[in-house]
Amino acid sequence: MVSAAFAQTTAPALPDPAATTVQAMGWMQGFPPPPDKQLTFDNPAVNVYPRTRWTFSHIRELVPTANVWRGGAAPSPLPKAARAPDLDSVRFKAMGTGEELTFAQSLERNYTDGILVLHKGQIVYEKYFGALTPERPHIAMSVTKSFVGTLAALLAHEGTLDPASPVTRYLPELKDTAYGDATVRQVMDMTIGVHYSENYADPKAEIWDYARAGGMVPQGRDYAGPRTFYEFLQTLKKEGEHDQAFAYKTVNAEVLAWLVRRASGKPLAQLLSERIWSRIGAEQDAFFMVDRIGTESGGGGLNTTLRDLARFGEMMRNNGRAANGQQVLPKAVVDDIRNGGDPAKFAKAGYATLPGWSYRNMWWVSHNADGAYTARGIHGQTIYIDPKAQMVLVRYAAHPIAANAAIDPLSLPAYQAVADALMKK
């Protein structure tokens, strides 16, 4: 797995980022755009690079969505640092290959759509590429899961959702599924034994059945399968045992989103707005992709601006306190995430680029010297929080490969190098 993942990052098959920008490709220009430059939901290639450099910043123009209201208050300040080190020229060695690059070089090589670095709450770096702009939401992919996990941890802290309870206490609908004998905690930490493949490269993998059921990809004319997330989740069968190993499967986040709705009595978009988005001083609304009955995708459907993602990360870094002074989350909820899960269970999953890490409440915890923990989504979506360096780094991207193993070699060491540079400052 190691060599395959590393090989992918330098494979000659990867398209030239500079030659495949939105501008170079000319997507969706004109009224109407030329037929070969149109990006439509019913075109399966719309989810394939280089089209994704446009679509990832235009999701709501393709599918129905639910708004996550920012509330009525003024945005919290996100000031620029008066002086910032030259991060572009920070050098690092790529994981695996040892190739030496600058931070600036890594951004293009990783097909970055936007990146923002906060140091002590101030912007020290902010760049946009492709179709992304400061006010435009970009799809967060599985970074969505960390929002769902945070809300679940909050409800658990408040006693509304009991991690020790069986899932069926809240969702009797799942009695005859893989979740029939699982606990809420096992769902939160993804130690569920369920027959479900997350391999995006395999068109027969269940991740595509999931996406079709939720209307995230076209169902096709003769489709006769499940037509909502809830219907799909009720088809999942057990495979292996629970609580033995970390096994990253998007359906667990979707089950957790369902648990959070049932426990709170609120749609996910409303709960996220009330408990987090309206309290961190977000400057724009966020939104979720929804299925045909309006159910938000808790597995990967959240879209936010880069700046608001940074505000959320900064609140996490400050033990739950937003820049506007609001204590959004109790410190105990953030601590429970930062402290991480069981590295032994995580190790069994065999992530070559994440040695010694763990997974807790749908967050990835590095257990490194800086205590870094992250939210991660395919194609390069990231919240990277480095408490020791007092750094929050957020990135949206459109990497051609739907696996972070292909992106980590040029990003995780780059982030550490940036953190080191900020600590030296």
Add this chain to the structure above:
Amino acid sequence: MVSAAFAQTTAPALPDPAATTVQAMGWMQGFPPPPDKQLTFDNPAVNVYPRTRWTFSHIRELVPTANVWRGGAAPSPLPKAARAPDLDSVRFKAMGTGEELTFAQSLERNYTDGILVLHKGQIVYEKYFGALTPERPHIAMSVTKSFVGTLAALLAHEGTLDPASPVTRYLPELKDTAYGDATVRQVMDMTIGVHYSENYADPKAEIWDYARAGGMVPQGRDYAGPRTFYEFLQTLKKEGEHDQAFAYKTVNAEVLAWLVRRASGKPLAQLLSERIWSRIGAEQDAFFMVDRIGTESGGGGLNTTLRDLARFGEMMRNNGRAANGQQVLPKAVVDDIRNGGDPAKFAKAGYATLPGWSYRNMWWVSHNADGAYTARGIHGQTIYIDPKAQMVLVRYAAHPIAANAAIDPLSLPAYQAVADALMKK
């Protein structure tokens, strides 16, 4: 036509508003909602009352949309008047029947989702019913056209779009259609001779072909017709002559939206944001329904909050100046709208509830003693500007009948009575 229209408003077939509220019907409650309480886009009844009391406030959860950004500035104030007359008890006589009602009674009888009255820029009345809330956008239906007409008038004032030019100067694609020998002005004032029926009650009317082409209603499994607004507009054939009579047809607004895009070089959502929405101090983003290639519906796809609709109306009332002091539109553009079109051409259309009115730049002009002019959308969407009374009244509604002739008898005299009460204050 008169008696038929008046009869409809009191027909026993009209459902009881109180018994068919969103709360009474229980739409979309629960995770998932019970099957018979689900409102999905693929259910044709979703556009039929009483479901519309929910769907009109949840459009973006059903279809793809394009955002109209409010910009980064603080919202302009929309202060409550310190003292306001009791408008609920204002009495008026219904047009036609002479039935006497209070303003409050008229709101329920007209299936009002929300109504807000500004007097001298201050809120003297604001109520929400159904699924509408102050921060939630509601579909504006054909009020959308008045936004498109205003943008067109602005571009005309600036010389970017020439009303005297043939449509084909900008849109050569329409050479072989009804618009092949029409001018831009004829489109702006809807004096186009085109074979196209706007009769919503007739399932074979072209308004439904238009809606299907744009993805505003389901296309159905075996659909083989036009699949974008642009494709549909290129099918329209001439019927009768241009410039003879006002003929209200939504496709004219869609052609005007195309003209505005081609002349400005910008998508409608972007142009509306840059020229109006970001400058009136809107407190929420607005959005358009879009077709499969992201083309906004300029005929009826705009969604806004009621408060922001009021801000737009107040800017119009103040000769183009918003409450935040910005001169959003030149006074000449507003004057050209207020002064109206040709009442003789309007009279030929036979609107029984609108005697002496005219139509200009996609606005309806009363030519009454107060100089009132309005934006109107089916099912009761309204901006009603009464310059003499210094009043702006905005209303979103879900009246079961898709024709303002059924709603005017209980609303136009009510608005005049409210205006009179404010002038007496």
